[in-house]
Amino acid sequence: MNDSTWLHWSGGKDSAYALNKLTRQGGQLAGIVTALSSEFRRISMHGVREELLDAQAQALGLPLQKIFIPRDCNMKDYDSMISAEMAKLKTIGATHCGFGDIFLKDLRAYRQKQMDACQLETVFPIWREADTATMAKRIIDSGIKAIVVCVSGKHFDSSFVGREYDLDFLNDLPEGVDPCGENGEFHSYVYDSPDFSQPIPIKLGEMVDKLYTPANNEEDQPKCGAKPAWDTEFFFQDLQL
Known part of the structure; x- marks a missing residue:
């Protein structure tokens, strides 16, 4: 890796x-890139406020490139906006x-195709580093601290959201849920890391239950890998500061 690398940053673990x-391998990032909802000013899929993303970038000491995605954006337009940025x-x-x-092989192929069109090389530093049960424990052992900010109602009840991503959370996972949430079962927000200059002082706000309308055609299905819809x-x- 070199210092011309930008990392797609979801804010999660x-x-x-x-x-x-990447940093342990001696590299230095040029910055991080994050997609947010233009209407709600929150990280896409995670629902995390823009100011908490800003706090992460400040703690990392890295430039942050934001990509604002409009509501009801289809996949074709989404791809065009990401490519343009x-x-x-x-x-x-x-x-x-x-x-x-x-x-997720199809997600990796999708990213590579998208970045190839931009003439950018892709880097996947944790790709198949280990099975995800082992990797989940490595994440925790590394000193990364995260709060679970979004869970799928297909797999969880509301008691799982707002919990610390720790060994207790892993032990309580329902059968069939990936320990890293790689299939989109849950998402997290990192409030402390060995790469942060200081922890981010967060407060828990309200819990929100949201229902979404499934995509109507194959083109607009998310590139989520294991799930067709x-x-x-x-x-x-x-979360609040």
Whole structure:
């Protein structure tokens, strides 16, 4: 890796672990890239407020490139917006783009195709590093601390959202749920990491139960790997500074 690498940053544990591994290998990132809802100013899928993302970038000491996605954006338009923003980064010297994906082959292929079109090399620092049960414990042991901010109602009840991502959480996971949530079962927000200059002082806000309408056609299905369609209910834990 070189200092022209930008990491796609969701704000969650996998992104933080990927960044940590890159830095432990002696590399220096140019910055992080995050997609947010333009309407709600929250990280896409995670529901985390923009100011908490800003706090992470400040703690990392890295430039942050935000990509604002409009409501009801289809996959074709989403791809175009991501590609346009990555092309801008290339004009200022970006050569590589990193991702925190673990084992979903079709998602990796999708990212590679998208970055190839932008003439950017892809980097997957934690790709199949270990089975996800082992990797989950490595994330915790690394000193990364995270709160679970979103869970799928297909797999969890609301009691799981807002919990610390720790060994107790892993031990309580329902059968069939990936320990890293790689299939989209849950998402997290990192409030402390070995790569942060200081912890982020967060407060728990309200828990929100949201229902979503499934995508109507194959083109608009999310590139989520194992699942052919959206889950329709999610529980979100709001966080505040």
